[in-house]
Every structure is written in C-alpha cells, then in structure tokens.
Amino acid sequence: MRDTIQTKEYFDKGISFKQKTIDRDKNSINDIPLHSGRAMDLFSLCERSAALCSQRYSRGDALADMEPSIRQMLQLFQLRSVTMPTLNLEPKTREMWSSLGLSELYDTFTCLAFAVSQRYPMESYHKLFHFIGHVGVDGLLDRVAVQMGEQQRPVATDSKFTKVYNALIAVVDANAEARPALLKTYVENWYKKHMRGSPLYGTDKSEAYDGYWCFEAALVAMLWKIDDSSFAENPHYPVDLVRHYRAQTPSA
Numbered sequence: 001m002r003d004t005i006q007t008k009e010y011f012d013k014g015i016s017f018k019q020k021t022i023d024r025d026k027n028s029i030n031d032i033p034l035h036s037g038r039a040m041d042l043f044s045l046c047e048r049s050a051a052l053c054s055q056r057y058s059r060g061d062a063l064a065d066m067e068p069s070i071r072q073m074l075q076l077f078q079l080r081s082v083t084m085p086t087l088n089l090e091p092k093t094r095e096m097w098s099s100l101g102l103s104e105l106y107d108t109f110t111c112l113a114f115a116v117s118q119r120y121p122m123e124s125y126h127k128l129f130h131f132i133g134h135v136g137v138d139g140l141l142d143r144v145a146v147q148m149g150e151q152q153r154p155v156a157t158d159s160k161f162t163k164v165y166n167a168l169i170a171v172v173d174a175n176a177e178a179r180p181a182l183l184k185t186y187v188e189n190w191y192k193k194h195m196r197g198s199p200l201y202g203t204d205k206s207e208a209y210d211g212y213w214c215f216e217a218a219l220v221a222m223l224w225k226i227d228d229s230s231f232a233e234n235p236h237y238p239v240d241l242v243r244h245y246r247a248q249t250p251s252a
Contacts, residue, residue, distance in 0.1 A: 003058035003211045005204045011059040018052040035087040039097050042080040049073040050107040051210045053114050058211035063117060063244035070114045074128060081131035100134045102161050103199045108132055113215040116222050117241040119248050122149055140165045143172050147223045164194045168216060172224055183217060184231040190214040191236050213238045
C-alpha cells in the first residue's frame with residue numbers, strides 16, 4: 001500500500017468496478033442513441049481509466065505490472081479523440097466538451113506521468129499529444145509537450161488554472177539550480193493550497209477517492225531531471241513513478 005488513508009479492500013473494490021465498467025462501455029459507445037450521451041461516456045471512460053491507474057498506484061501495485069492499465073488509458077484517450085469529431089452535437093454542447101476543465105487537465109497530467117514512467121517510444125508520445133489536443137490553451141501542458149518533443153507547439157504564458165499550475169510553470173521556467181527547492185515548495189503546498197476548491201479536494205470522505213497524488217510534480221521531475229531527494233517522502237508525491245522511470249535508464 002502506498003496510500004495511507006484508505007484500505008486495500010477499498011481499492012480492490014474500486015479497481016474491480018472501474019475495470020468492469022470500462023470493459024462494458026469501451027466497445028459500445030455507438031450503441032448510445034444520443035450523441036451527447038456518447039460524448040459524456042467518452043470523457044467518462046478517460047476519467048475512469050486515469051482513476052483506475054491512480055487507485056492501482058495507491059494500492060501499491062508494481063509499475064511494471066500496471067503497464068496494461070496505462071496502455072488502456074492511452075487507448076481510451078485515442079478513442080475519445082477519434083470519436084468526438086464524428087458526433088452530431090449542438091454547437092454549445094460541442095463547445096462545452098471542447099473546453100479544457102481542471103479535472104480533465106489533472107487526468108491528462110496523470111496519463112502523461114504514467115506514460116513517461118514507462119519510457120514508451122517517442123512516436124507514442126507524439127500520438128498522445130495529438131489525442132490530447134488543447135494546443136496553446138494551458139501553459140504547463142504546452143511546456144510539457146515541448147519538453148517531450150513537440151518543438152513546434154505554441155506555448156501559452158500561463159496555465160488556464162493559474163492558482164493551481166502557475167507555480168509549477170515557475171519551476172520549469174527557473175534555472176536548473178533553483179528547480180529542486182521550487183518543486184519541493186510546490187509539492188508541500190499542493191493539496192492544502194493548489195488543490196483547494198478542485199474536484200479532487202476532500203474526496204477521501206466519499207467513494208470517489210483515488211488517492212491524493214501530485215502526478216504533475218512527478219512528471220516535471222522526470223522530464224526536467226530534477227533532484228527530488230528533499231521531498232521524495234512527501235505523502236502526496238508519487239516518488240515510485242520517478243524511481244521506476246530512472247531505474248530503466250541511468251540519469252544523464
């Protein structure tokens with residue numbers, strides 16, 4: 001167990017339920033009569049797949065054993081990307097689903113963190129960013145994309161959610177020597193400050209709890225080769241993702 005709030009039995013039940021509903025829904029999108037219902041289920045599938053990975057991490061599953069769940073998450077992001085343009089939606093409905101929300105952005109960083117930890121081929125990441133979209137919408141997502149090889153991508157100055165992610169933009173924009181201390185501060189403030197008011201905050205009091213993990217910090221630590229030794233034991237920092245990533249290839 002990596003999580004210290006819930007029990008193994010809680011995560012066993014949640015993981016089993018999420019996988020069961022994903023298996024039920026992923027091949028039956030076109031059976032939903034209303035196209036707006038199809039859009040809702042596509043986004044729900046992506047959310048559930050990210051939550052499943054988070055719950056497996058919380059339960060203490062080995063990262064190598066999680067690879068099928070991680071690949072499933074990438075496949076569902078792809079399914080959403082290729083299916084949404086085929087749906088007949090009212091302009092306001094399409095605009096609603098096209099707008100990047102905080103929960104979707106958190107799930108996107110979760111997806112990217114797990115994918116990077118597996119060291120997939122670069123072409124896989126190029127496809128993933130195509131499926132994610134939202135080019136030039138969020139400054140942190142843009143910077144991550146450029147760092148992962150999307151060199152021609154326009155980069156927004158700020159995050160769409162400035163109170164949540166601008167402090168992390170400051171980490172990657174700083175000089176290399178300053179980054180460890182800045183990232184440590186971000187991780188220490190992540191839940192009590194940056195996540196307050198987000199859909200993630202306070203979910204341990206409900207059945208929607210997947211774990212309080214700052215996956216975006218691990219993503220930044222991996223991509224920018226930041227020394228995380230001073231905050232590796234923080235209860236919100238998913239250090240095993242970073243360790244798995246670095247164990248596969250020695251750090252440069």
